[in-house]
Amino acid sequence: MLAELGVPICVLEDQHLFILMHHVQHDGGDKAMIVDVMGESKKRYRSLTSCSMDKGFYSAKNREALYELLDLNVMPKPGYLNAKQRQRESHPDFVKTRLQHTAIESAINNL
Secondary structure (H helix, E strand, O other), X not given: OOEEEOEEEEEEEOOOOOEEEEEEOOOOOHHHHHHHHHHHXXXXXXXXXXXXXXXXXXXXXXXXXXXXXXXXXXXXXXXXOOHHHHHHHOOHHHHHHXXXXXXXXXXXXXX
């Protein structure tokens, strides 16, 4: 569950809204940090099965890398969606996890 504010920041929050870890990326951007951060998060929290993030993290390479780490990777694609992409992003699990994503914004503001 991730968001950007000023400089790219990544926040991992659990289902109880506890912040488990955070990472500030001073060089690069969202796309540069996400695979490493989620890999480290998965090592620390083996029960981590899903994540949700903003469209700024999207790249086909990142999406594929995260599918190898997690059962559910909610990384919306910016711009035009073809039929396969629309189907993926309208799946009930994707939608449910994406709706939970907005809760991270308050955590970002608190930081």
